[in-house]
Amino acid sequence: MPEMQHEILHLSNVSRNFGGLRALRDVSISVSKGEVLGLIGPNGAGKTTLVNTVCGVTPASAGVVTFDGRDITRVKTYQAARLGLSRTFQIVQPFAEFSALDNVAAAALFSQPGESWKSARLEARTHLAFVGLEAQADQCAATLTLAMRKRLELAKALAMKPKLLFLDEVNAGLNSIEVERATKLIHQLAARGITIVMIEHLMKVVLNVCTRIAVLHNGELIADGAPRDVIKNQAVVDAYLGQQYAQRNAARG
Amino acid sequence: MLAVQVLINALVLGCLYACIAIGFSLVWGVLNVINLIHGSFIVLGAYLAWGAYQWAHISPWYALLFAAPLFFGFGYLLQRLLLNRVISAPVLVTLTLTFGLDLILNNAMIYYFKADYRKLTLSPPTGSISLFDVVVPVDRLIATASALALTGLLYLLLRRSKVGRAIVAVRLDRDAAVLMGVDVKSIYAVAFGLGAALAGCAGVLMALIFPISPLTSSAYLGKAFVVCVLGGLGSVSGALAGGLLLALVEGIGSVYLGPAHATTLSFVLLIVFLVARPQGLLGRKGFE
Amino acid sequence: MTRANFALLILIVIVASLPLFGGAYALRVGTLACMYAIFALSWNVVGGFAGYPSFATAASFGLGAYVTGILLNNGVPLPAALAGTFIALFLGAVALGAVLLRLRGHYFAIASLSLVEVFRELINNATDLTGGGMGLNIPLASSSGILADAMFFFYAMWGLLVLTALVVIVVSVSKLGFGLSCIRQNETAANMVGLNTTLYKSIAFGLSACFVGTAGGLYAAWVHYIDPSDVFDILYSVKPIVMALMGGLGSPLGVVCGAFLYLGLEEVVWRNYIQIHSGVLGVLIIVLLLFLPHGLISLRWAMVWRKVKHA
Numbered sequence A: 001m002p003e004m005q006h007e008i009l010h011l012s013n014v015s016r017n018f019g020g021l022r023a024l025r026d027v028s029i030s031v032s033k034g035e036v037l038g039l040i041g042p043n044g045a046g047k048t049t050l051v052n053t054v055c056g057v058t059p060a061s062a063g064v065v066t067f068d069g070r071d072i073t074r075v076k077t078y079q080a081a082r083l084g085l086s087r088t089f090q091i092v093q094p095f096a097e098f099s100a101l102d103n104v105a106a107a108a109l110f111s112q113p114g115e116s117w118k119s120a121r122l123e124a125r126t127h128l129a130f131v132g133l134e135a136q137a138d139q140c141a142a143t144l145t146l147a148m149r150k151r152l153e154l155a156k157a158l159a160m161k162p163k164l165l166f167l168d169e170v171n172a173g174l175n176s177i178e179v180e181r182a183t184k185l186i187h188q189l190a191a192r193g194i195t196i197v198m199i200e201h202l203m204k205v206v207l208n209v210c211t212r213i214a215v216l217h218n219g220e221l222i223a224d225g226a227p228r229d230v231i232k233n234q235a236v237v238d239a240y241l242g243q244q245y246a247q248r249n250a251a252r253g
Numbered sequence B: 001m002l003a004v005q006v007l008i009n010a011l012v013l014g015c016l017y018a019c020i021a022i023g024f025s026l027v028w029g030v031l032n033v034i035n036l037i038h039g040s041f042i043v044l045g046a047y048l049a050w051g052a053y054q055w056a057h058i059s060p061w062y063a064l065l066f067a068a069p070l071f072f073g074f075g076y077l078l079q080r081l082l083l084n085r086v087i088s089a090p091v092l093v094t095l096t097l098t099f100g101l102d103l104i105l106n107n108a109m110i111y112y113f114k115a116d117y118r119k120l121t122l123s124p125p126t127g128s129i130s131l132f133d134v135v136v137p138v139d140r141l142i143a144t145a146s147a148l149a150l151t152g153l154l155y156l157l158l159r160r161s162k163v164g165r166a167i168v169a170v171r172l173d174r175d176a177a178v179l180m181g182v183d184v185k186s187i188y189a190v191a192f193g194l195g196a197a198l199a200g201c202a203g204v205l206m207a208l209i210f211p212i213s214p215l216t217s218s219a220y221l222g223k224a225f226v227v228c229v230l231g232g233l234g235s236v237s238g239a240l241a242g243g244l245l246l247a248l249v250e251g252i253g254s255v256y257l258g259p260a261h262a263t264t265l266s267f268v269l270l271i272v273f274l275v276a277r278p279q280g281l282l283g284r285k286g287f288e
Numbered sequence C: 001m002t003r004a005n006f007a008l009l010i011l012i013v014i015v016a017s018l019p020l021f022g023g024a025y026a027l028r029v030g031t032l033a034c035m036y037a038i039f040a041l042s043w044n045v046v047g048g049f050a051g052y053p054s055f056a057t058a059a060s061f062g063l064g065a066y067v068t069g070i071l072l073n074n075g076v077p078l079p080a081a082l083a084g085t086f087i088a089l090f091l092g093a094v095a096l097g098a099v100l101l102r103l104r105g106h107y108f109a110i111a112s113l114s115l116v117e118v119f120r121e122l123i124n125n126a127t128d129l130t131g132g133g134m135g136l137n138i139p140l141a142s143s144s145g146i147l148a149d150a151m152f153f154f155y156a157m158w159g160l161l162v163l164t165a166l167v168v169i170v171v172s173v174s175k176l177g178f179g180l181s182c183i184r185q186n187e188t189a190a191n192m193v194g195l196n197t198t199l200y201k202s203i204a205f206g207l208s209a210c211f212v213g214t215a216g217g218l219y220a221a222w223v224h225y226i227d228p229s230d231v232f233d234i235l236y237s238v239k240p241i242v243m244a245l246m247g248g249l250g251s252p253l254g255v256v257c258g259a260f261l262y263l264g265l266e267e268v269v270w271r272n273y274i275q276i277h278s279g280v281l282g283v284l285i286i287v288l289l290l291f292l293p294h295g296l297i298s299l300r301w302a303m304v305w306r307k308v309k310h311a
Helices: A047-054 A077-083 A100-111 A117-130 A146-159 A177-190 A204-208 A234-241 A243-252 B002-031 B040-057 B060-081 B092-115 B138-159 B162-172 B175-180 B184-209 B215-229 B238-256 B261-275 C003-016 C026-051 C057-073 C078-100 C105-125 C144-172 C176-185 C185-192 C197-223 C237-247 C252-272 C272-292 C301-310
Strands: A007-018 A021-032 A036-040 A064-068 A083-086 A164-168 A195-199 A212-217 A220-225 B130-133 B136-139
Touching: A007 A117, A007 A195, A007 B175, A021 A047, A021 A064, A021 A117, A021 A195, A021 A220, A021 B092, A021 B136, A036 A047, A036 A204, A047 A064, A047 A164, A047 A195, A077 A100, A077 C185, A100 A117, A100 A146, A100 C176, A117 A146, A146 A164, A146 A177, A146 B184, A177 A195, A177 A204, A195 A234, A195 B238, A204 C176, A212 A234, A220 A234, A234 A243, B002 B040, B002 B138, B002 B162, B002 B184, B002 B215, B002 B238, B040 B060, B040 B184, B060 B184, B060 C185, B092 B215, B092 C105, B092 C237, B092 C272, B130 B138, B130 B162, B136 B138, B138 B162, B138 B184, B138 B238, B162 B175, B175 B184, B215 B238, B215 B261, B215 C105, B238 B261, B261 C078, B261 C105, C003 C026, C003 C144, C026 C057, C026 C144, C026 C176, C026 C197, C026 C252, C057 C078, C057 C105, C057 C197, C057 C237, C078 C197, C078 C252, C105 C144, C144 C176, C144 C197, C144 C252, C176 C197, C185 C197, C237 C252, C252 C272
Parallel strands: A036 A195, A036 A212, A083 A164, A164 A195
Antiparallel strands: A007 A021, A007 A064, A212 A220, B130 B136
């Protein structure tokens, strides 16, 4: 495990309620620069809520969120985006009538207040090339395949020049070849030094790319540490991974 | 005593408001259509009661009996033939379509009845009850009781009957209802027909109390808007709560600000509710 | 400049030659045509670009008429009164928009519709200032003869139309227009890429109000008498929507064509069926919506932007 580096995101005692439901309970977690943190847990554990809370979509009911040294607990979504927090959505959210290029250009244009129209377009091309969509640049976003739209989400997120990138189930609904391709992209992003927090159900991917794993269950953080340790943690096995996974894992050594 | 009188008035008027709004609320909730023709339906119902009494000496209570099926049929056909064709179009289209329908109906009423105000006067007059210092006209009381009965009837229909359950199912989750074998288009038509029938019956009751003119249709429609937003959409209890709240606010408003400001107050309340509590008093969150 | 926008400006220039072809009637229709085109272009900013179903046009029109009328009655010269109306309406609408545009779909439609009711009732009740239901008399702008007056108001309204068209065209090809298009397509995503949606929507709402309000002011000065039920007529809210649906939602050229077409139909109906003109209007609306839905909303949203890119 790398030395504890400069901290970029910190949640202290964050809770979020929806009516009577406590989607997040007293979560405290810290993310260091350059890390790839895997956020896992069963459905409804509060993973997406955590991302929404950090991004200002559903602000915390209690607790403090700091990002890059400043308190962003009450910051609006668009402000969070301009500070360098970007994300992809579990359910892709393209501007359906725009071309892929305009989708990415919009992200570059609006996240950087001083950005010009022209340079936004130019940048958009490089990001599209990075995710392998240069051939589809002029294609309407609504006509892209799911895998392509997922990569478009990624290109949009990158165009925002993120300091921290949330990936919300980028692999859901993809076939194994597409998953491999996406995993490679995540590796490349990490190599660029972008801090990544990823919500992921495929343990293979998590173990492949993550430097650290945090586990949410019923809105509570039940484990946080090196992948090797977390997957052996009894609470995690009980809540999420299941006995079978643990045994298989143990057998493999 | 003033306070008690205001309260009683609000109670009486509130039930009438609920009755005005409930058909509108049903259509909005189930079809997701803002039905701008609703106000003109109410006025047409009032003319029906007036005409029946004037020409055939049929009492308004009996008029209710034939107003309901007549309006139901009218509404059902309107939905089947016209509205169902654009039901999945954006708000703009459905709203503008019902506006066009309203223009036609309202123009037709102005053409045949002129814009004069008419009054249905029962003979002999029913008088009023006074208890201590509180005075309530009997016709109002009867209208209110009938309005409550109508609302109760709708509640029972939605609760107990098969078609009622289907309507509720479509309202809660259209796609799931389709999967369960509900014919959504015909449920839409039934719901719109019910909305029209309730409007027509409300009109019959209004004829007992208020002057009748095509020009009053927008006032009824306005009340329906406010009641729906205040009480929450598409539920019988919501319409009752909204109606009572609106009548209370108007009553208190006229005492303190003067009757001229009652309407302004109700619309300001509507906007405040829309912004602060769009689900209404009793509504649930989660639908647009 | 895109070809469609160029065509729009040409069309407006052609309208300016209208006085050559007729007398008072042509001028009256011409002034109305410019007014309707202003309505349609303005509505299109919030309804077409941003995709919010606004029914607030009548509120802007009525308020503008009254603000200008009251200023004129207090001795303010017409140009200053109109400028004041323009600024007041813009700022007022931006502030209101920031609150109301949190609503979507039906709820926004109802709220904007209610604005018309609220302002009509407020004006109705502020008898000291507005004359209430009795209406407001406005002094004649000049006394240089009826035809000269008609000519003056035609060119004034035309000038306002030119201004509106230019601003709307600039908006449509600017970052603002691009942002509004993002909001229409996916507001969540727009927020998430760092777009201040509240600000953009509020500006759009402000722009959709200020030109209509100024047109209302010109209308008040033109007809010399206004009353609440006339200038806060809900039809003023619905007409621009019908025009936009007729001509093609989202495109400035389309909505202006729709406005002219609508006015033509209205004049024909009004002349021939005075007693049932609103009923005929209703039939027209229904026929349009039912039988030509794709002919109307023919313009695909994306086309506006595809053109910008090639420009």
